[in-house]
Structures are given as structure tokens and as C-alpha cells.
Amino acid sequence: MIQLIKMAFRDLGRNRRRTFFSALALGLGLALLLLIAAVIQGELRTSMDLTIKLQTGHLQVRAKTYEADKSSLAWEDLVAEPEAAAAQIAALAPVKAATPRLFASGIVAVGDETAGVSIIGIDPASEANAPYRDGMVSGEFLAADDRQGVLIGRSLAELLNLKAGDQIVLLVNTANGDVDEQPFTIRGTFATGSPFYDQTTLFMPLTKAQTITRTEGYASTIFVLLNDRDQTEAVTSALKSSQYEVVTWQEMNQLLTQINQMSSGFMVVIYLIVLGITATVIVNTLVMAVFERTREIGILSAMGMRGNRIMAMFFTESTLLAVGGILIGLVLGGIMVAYATYVGFYVGNFGIEGMLIGERIYAYLTLTDAVTLIITAFIVSLLAALYPALLAARMEPVAALHSGD
């Protein structure tokens, strides 16, 4: 075996440039796939984290009839006495924060400019508001008793050319089906990392939101954040009630989950395309090696080397080529993934309802993805050697010995 490896190593060294470029092709393919896998994984994780943090929480307790996409304000669709319910939930050990939130739809009007927004009534003191509080880029955060102030996202402020202290008019749908119109002052602007979210969201204190929408004493949902995502199931069971339903982050983010599943299938296709191209390069290299060494194959065969051993020779070469290519891939891929993990790529305002995407995409390479890719690249390299190895093994010794005569 050692002799076989030694021979294969030297055979690869005969045409160092060709060997290097073949290994480089595999390395580049692997590096590219590592980057793609890491970026997709990173984006999905970031998107899920962002969506949970900003939009859905880990759990929401809401009325069974509540339809989130309609932001219904009918009392029967809302949670009564939400502060008491939130306090009860917050008392559970795995719960990090539980806070009532009221959702309504509205329009911000400034002069002739208007923009549709999702109005969220929040308890300003809640820990669940940390992403907004920490993301303040101008002005101040809301106070619970503020009856005139709102917060808007930086993207919306830029769109309507607004800044902290400016006046806006807000048109709000109310529980009885009317539209109320009131002036508000912008207390500050925030940036959450999702330009889409920042452009479509407006915060005001819960009590003011209840007043303006005629839903005093009600909230759309109790927004719950857990210390650990894995405790979702346990807390859901503990919160089961006949009056309200408990919706988990998985149920609220089905689109993301589906995209996650789709991306797995998509990745397989990308793997096949990239590694298929790489395999072609390896096949080409080894077929050329077989033709260049036809006479040597004849000599070895004349010495009594069996076909399976001749095949083993080419598989060993392919294995060494694969090891070299994988090492190159790991170095190149490592550099690219490290850059994408720590610096990220700027993508700007890119998001859809139900899936928040940060303005920068950061990669996240899982050990499973890395190992899967390395093993796949290795197997593909070995499969690529099958045809050249068979070609060599099936050569008739006489014809091989007289090749080139």
C-alpha cells in the first residue's frame, strides 16, 4: 500500500502543473460550495433570529380567532387584561420576557407624502424591546406615559425625509371600523438591521395605541421571548389554555422553514453542478495520464499486475488529488467563509413580509455542512477515477506495450 501511494504520488508529480490545476479546480469548487452553504445557512439563521427577535418572538399567546395577517382589532380577537397575563407568563423560569403588544395598520402622512405602516403598541419598559432600544439612531426611546410620541425606523425616516422632533399625521384603523387621524411627534428613529422592517414599522406606547384604536384593556398578543429556543415545547405545554392559543415561532415562521427546506434541495443541485464540473477536470487529468502511461500499464501488466491493482493505482492517484484539492478548498474556503462570517456582505433593503433579512448577510458554516461537503467532494473525486481506472485495467497488455510504436 505504501508503495502504491509512493508511486501514485510520483506519478502525480510527473506533470506538476496539470496536477496542481486539477487539485485547484477541486479546491475552488469546494471553497465555492463551502461559501454558498455558509452564506445560505448564515442568512437563514440570521433571518430566523431577526424575525423571532423583532416580529414573532418565540411564542405568542393570542385569541383563538385572531388572524395575524389581518391585524384584527375586534375585541373578541384580542387578549383581555394583557398586563396580568404577561406578568403570569413572565413568572415562568424559561421565559426571558413577556409583554403585551397591540398591532394595527395605519398610514403616516407628511405633507403630500404617505407611507403605509404597521403600528405596534408596546410596553416601553419591557426587556423584549431591547432590539429597538439598542438600535436607536436618533432621539430618545418612548416613555410609557407618552401620549404624543412615536418611534419610526431609519428607512421610513429617510423615505419621508423625517427626523426626531418632526410632526407627522397618523391615520389608524380602529376597533369599530373607523379611521382615526391624529398628529404625533417623532421621538426618535431606530435601526434593527432589517431595512424592510424599519421602513414599515411604527411604535407607540401600548396605552396610547389602545386609546387610538378603541381597544382599551386589550392587546393583540402576549409576545414571549425565551432564554433558550429549545424550551419552546415545554413552555407551550405549560401555557395551554382553553381561552387562548399558544403559537410557536416555528408555526409563525413557516415561510422561513419552507425556504430552509427548499434551500437544502437547492444546495444538492448546486453541489452536483459544481462537483460535476470538478469531476470532469479530474476525469480529464486521469484519462490523459492513462494515455500517456499506456506503455507503462503494459509493462506492469506484463509483470503480472492484475487489473484490479492497476485500478487501485489510479484510485490512489485520485485519492491523493482529492486530498490535495480538499486541502486547497479548505484553505480558500476558510478564508472566504471567515470573511463572510465576520465582515459579511451588504445587501441593503431586501426583505418580504414574514421573512426579515438583515442589511448585511453573515455566513455561518456548520460542522455538518463542512463535513458533508468534504466527504461529497472526496467521493466525487473517487467516482471520477472510475472511468480512467477501468480504461487502464481493461487494456490488453500486448496493445498497451506496443502503443506509440
Add this chain to the structure above:
Amino acid sequence: MEVAKIENVSRTYKIGQLETRALRGVDLTIQSGEFTALVGPSGSGKTTLLQLIGCLDQPTSGKVFVNGKDVSTLNRNQRADMRRGTIGFIFQFFALIPTLTAYENIEMPLLLNGKTPAERRQRVNQMLEAVDLVDHSHHRPDQLSGGQQQRVAIARALVTQPALILADEPTANLDTPNGKLVMETMVRLNQDTGVTFVFATHDPRVIQYARRVVTLRDGVIVSDGAGEAPGMELMAAEPKGVA
């Protein structure tokens, strides 16, 4: 003892619609210890005959026996096994593996035969001494002269102590001094070890070393008799070719 026996062997090559009869019903017996030259012009069937004796090819008809075993019906792997254990080859071109040193080239058949490292070391060193290349053992083929390369090939052919060495035009690519050295080495090893040599050639300077000369023409043996080498014994006197 018969090392190889050819019985009424024909070999026809088919290229497209064209059939070429390289051998036509040849009979030949090679006894152990012979130093035999197959001679004849190009296309006479010398190389084909060597390939059939060497289990590299199979006859279209007739039978080939090596060490008493019928090899004409063996499959690919069985023929490879037969070659590995019984036959050594020396080719016209210096058939060495260019990435291996002289030592490693000689060692290769022993590796294929599954010999232990100690056995390999001992045999390879013996052979290097026998062909006077101890000082060149770690040279690669491109660092050796043509004559040295052919001596490495001889050592490699002999290292497994086969029953039979087949050499196809072993001096064709060598100048006269190197050709002489190679032939003298082969003669010496034949005398020292008793191994059987059969070589194909049309070089009169080489034929003079043979103790038996088998002449082929157009695929038949036209004469089979004693060579010019001193001290030789006549192995077979009658022509065996059948047209």
C-alpha cells in the same frame, strides 16, 4: 524439463476486414536452461511467438504450455498470475517505470508477488550486484544510460527467479558496446542461474550468443538448430515450422 511447449499454434490478427496470419501452425519446445534466439526478418512472427509463450496473448488455434500448464485458455487474471510467478520480460524499449529508481523498478515484481521487505531487499541487492549496478541503485531511469537501463530490466526480469525470461530485441536500441555488455550479462546469468532465456532478434551480433537458433519466416519455423555460441549443445535439429 520442458519450460514451454507450443503445439500447432496459429495466430491471426484481424484489422477491419483484413486478416493477417502472424503464426501458422507452429510447434516448438523450450527446455529448461536454454539460451535460444528466435530470428527472422520483421513480420516473421518472432514477437508474436514470444507474446504467446509469455501469456501476453492467446493463440487463435493450437495450444501453449508453460511449465506444463496449458495457458491458451486462461482468463486475463489467470494469465497475469502465470506471468507474475513464472515469466520475466525484457523489452526492446527500455521498459522501466520512469518515476521509480533502479532499485524500485527491480523490486516491483517482488512487491507484486507479495514478498516481505527483508526478502525484497536481499533479492534486489543480489540482482543489482549481478548486473553490476549497485552504485546506480537510487538513480531514476533518466539518470541511466541505455545499457544501464536494459541491465536494470534484466535484473527486474530475473529477480523473482522465474522459469523463463523472454526478451524482445533486447539490444535493438543500444550501441555496440552496450549491446555486447547486455548480451554478456544475459549469458552469464543463464550460466550462473540456469534460467531459460528466449530472445527475439535479427541482429547477427546478438545471434552469435545463442546456443540454439530458431528461424521464422512468414509465420513458420524454417530452421531450428545449434547457434554459434561456444560450448553449446544442440537442442533441436529439425525444422518445426508447418506452413
